[in-house]
Amino acid sequence: MAALGAAFAGQVAGAVHPDALVLTVFTAAGLALELLLYRRHRGLSRVLSKARFDVPVRHLLRDLLLVAGLMNLEPYGPGLLYLPLCYGLLLCYALYFACLGAAAKVRRTRTLPVLTRNIDASELRLSTAPPALLTRHPGIRLLTCGFPVTAGLVAAGLTGDGVWAGAGVVLSVLLSGGCFAVLLMWLLPGRRPAGEAEVLAWFDRWLAEYRPTVGMYFSGGTSSAYQANMWLEPLAGLGGRPVIVLRERFMLQKIGATDVPIICVPKVAHLMRLEHSTLNVLIHPANSGKTSQVLRIPSIKHAFVNHGESDKLSSCNPYAKAYDEVWVAGPAARERYALAEVGVDDRDVVEIGRPQLAPVLPYAGPPAGPFMTVLYAPTWEGWTEDPGNTSVILAGENLVRALLADPGVRLLYKPHPMTGSVDPRAAAANARIKQLVREAAARRVGGVAESEPCGRELARTADAEFPARADGVERMLRQGAPAPGRAAEVARATARWEEAYWASSAPGEHRVVTGTQPSLYSCFNQADLLISDVSSVVSDFLASGKPYAVVNTGGLSEEEFRAVFPTVRAATVLTPDGRGVPALLEAVRDPSKDALRGVRAALKEQLLGPADPPSPVRFAAAVSALAAHAAHRRSPVPAPRPAQEAPAQGPLQRPLG
Structure with a gap:
């Protein structure tokens, strides 16, 4: 200046x-x-x-x-x-x-009223963007x-x-x-894309021809796409004719690789066209201000599936009663809603498990090599100023120093994508923790490999990058109807990349994992131990059966902490000073000192539901049942109403005049 x-x-x-x-x-x-x-x-x-x-x-x-x-x-x-x-x-x-x-x-x-991905929209006269x-x-x-x-x-x-x-x-x-x-x-008639009326007419025709049956609705900020991405594979696995409905234009490129058709409808007036489609069910991974707009469509049944379950208050939000049903993983979430008394009827709660957790490998015994891999995956600070939301501010550096002090520990640090977005202290602590890990990696192997550059390379493999000039119209042109099996090909490429990523690590190499790849579940499979906060990461990690610890930064005693947060019952509780880390590491190395293994197995069923039938089967059954309810509601012949006695006419019920 x-x-x-x-x-x-x-x-x-x-x-x-x-x-x-x-x-x-x-x-x-x-x-x-x-x-x-x-x-x-x-x-x-x-x-x-x-x-x-x-x-x-x-x-x-x-x-x-x-x-x-x-x-x-x-x-x-x-x-x-x-x-x-x-x-x-x-x-x-x-x-x-x-x-x-x-x-x-x-x-x-x-600027078209509807943007698409995985849909052939060539008749809209799409073209590359000007410089x-x-x-x-x-x-x-x-x-x-x-x-x-x-x-x-x-x-x-x-x-x-x-x-x-x-x-x-x-x-x-x-x-x-x-x-x-x-x-x-570019303004000549032959160079312009289709106008609003033409695009909307095409959109109506596409809905009539594709006849979608089930969809996922998502609206959110730039860092929230992970909430929808975790439901891509379960949605695609349903078969039928799924669709993804977005509201923000930028979100089209944030959604991961999938063959499912994606439509982005920014204006609520255009969104209402879904009412006349065959869409029966929409699942919702998150609440947002724009969710209320799609809930107005009476012909569609809505299920809140959430993007993860934890003991936080956000996991029993009163907004959940706005949906037709609330789908949860296991009995613990049902109890959570009942105890919270937020207006969610127990009859509307359906247990479906967590169909995303299939890639998580089970516990295979204590660490076999010279190094134990510890995954520190804290949550973010949340919208409130509760110090118990995240351990990054009060405990993060102490925990990381204690872990790095053990020569047999290999540390993976994967913070929540939204860390530091609300509280500057969390952003500063996160930066200091990354620096600690980098310095420790430099001392051990001469450097540290970050995940983001490799993630960008994988994005190029998946055709997720475009020329700098590309706008929404050009992206629609380039991302038309995908080749059959495109998503499966990207999934195989992702698996190969993750395998190569971990194989490229030197023995005991510390890693900072901040990009979208490797995924959280891939980190689960590498870890012998998880250290986290009260968050859905803990519930998901229980699918592995491996030991885990939760950091108590809320000022509660250990007894109160375990009583208030059920997911902590099978965890080792760590204090902000990190003094319990050496004993925790010793218990992981020696299973005879792991007194919580049986408790973890029981808590896993309570949080995630039974293993049989598998979660994807229960998820598909819940979709079918809700779709049948929606189809019955669309029936032109209304169900007969039970006869009722005419109420006595009071002063306000008598005919006027």
């Missing part, structure tokens, strides 16, 4: 006290700072834009200072360059604003097209030849005019 102010101050000095060299140096510095703002400091650029000092204003000021400087330089004078330069600059900026309008029009015509420089980066476009005139003015000041200024103006006008002409080409 100070450098930008100094650059303009230097230009003012070079213009008021005419000095061509000073003008040149500070103009070049200003242009370099603009590039730096774009590359490294976009946050500051947004702040300047809010203060009405954005790129066009800064660039116009820079050019006007150059013109003012030239007026004071010999042999120039106001009569020689003033009018040509001013008219030329006015024309350049007029073309810039014309490009702004044309770009807005192009974006509007390419991003023309449609989405007006400031950089102005700097690019305006650079010749700025350079020409500087050259004129240095050489004393006004031809340079004129040439710069002409070249900038040609560049800006070319951009405007290209944008106009």
Whole structure:
């Protein structure tokens, strides 16, 4: 900010006290700072834009200072360059604003009311997007097209030849005019995608032809896609004609690899078209403000499946009573709703298990090699200020230091994706923990492998990345009807990548796992021990039967902690100071000291339900039963109502008049 102010101050000095060299140096510095703002400091650029000092204003000021400087330089004078330069600059900026309008029009015509994935929508005249420089980066476009005139003015000041200024103006006008002409080409009737009415008519036809039976509805923020992704495989395994319904446009690319058709319907008025479809059941992995909009559709039955179960209050949210049914893993969740008294009728609670947990391998005995793998997977801080939500702030560093102090421990650190999104203290503690793990890995094997770069490579394998210019229309074009078995191919590629990822680790190598790959369940299979908080991670880990520990940061005694949170009954309870870590590690190495193995087996059935019938079977049965109820409700012949005696007419029940 100070450098930008100094650059303009230097230009003012070079213009008021005419000095061509000073003008040149500070103009070049200003242009370099603009590039730096774009590359490294976009946050500051947004702040300047809010203060009405954005790129066009800064660039116009820079050019006007150059013109003012030239007026004071010999042999120039106001009569020689003033009018040509001013008219030329006015024309350049007029073309810039014309490009702004044309770009807005192009974006509007390419913003469809319905976006899709895994659906052939070629009849909507889909096409690749215009260059991003023309449609989405007006400031950089102005700097690019305006650079010749700025350079020409500087050259004129240095050489004393006004031809340079004129040439710069002409070249900038040609560049800006070319951009405007290209944008106009994208507005020609043959280049435009289908209009709103045409897209909605196509959407109605697709619903009628595909005849969806069951779907998943999801709405959320950029970091919440994992909540929907965990239900992709169970949904695809149902057979029939499943569909995924989204509300945010960006979420289309956040959903993982799947062959299930995906539709994104941002506007509630268009969402209501589902009422006339064959869709009977929607499952909901999460609550959101937009959930109430789809619940208005009476022809669809809605089931809340959640994205994980824990002893947190959020796992028995009163909003759950808005759904037709609440599907839970096992008896513990049913009891949780009953004790919470939030208005959920026990008859509407259906136990389906956790169909996602099939990839989790069972306990195979104590660590066999020289290293024990410990997975520390804390939850995030939540929307409240309860210190018991996450152990990252109060206990994370103590626990990690205690684990790293044991030479036989290999640590995997996988924080919740939303860690630090609410409380800055959690973000700071998370960064310090990562640094501790990196330093320990460097001491042991000379470095630490992060998961994110490999995850990006896998994303490229799955065709999840697009050119920088790609917009929603181009993505629809590229992600049309998938080749048969595409999701299975990506699943096999993911499994191969995860196998290679773990095989690439040096013995005892510590890892920071912060990307989407490897998955949490893949980390479960690597771990001999889990340390976590009161969260759904604990419930899911119980499927393995392996030892686990829960950190008590809420200030409760151990007895109160176990009584309040049933998932802790089979856990070793750790305090924030981490003093219990050595004894915990010893119990994992020596099964004779593991007194909680039988308790874990009993708690597993209480939390996740019985192993027979398998969870996917129970999930499919729950979908079929709710779909049958929805189909009965759609029946044109209403069920007969039981006869009732006419109530006695009170003062408010007598006919008026």
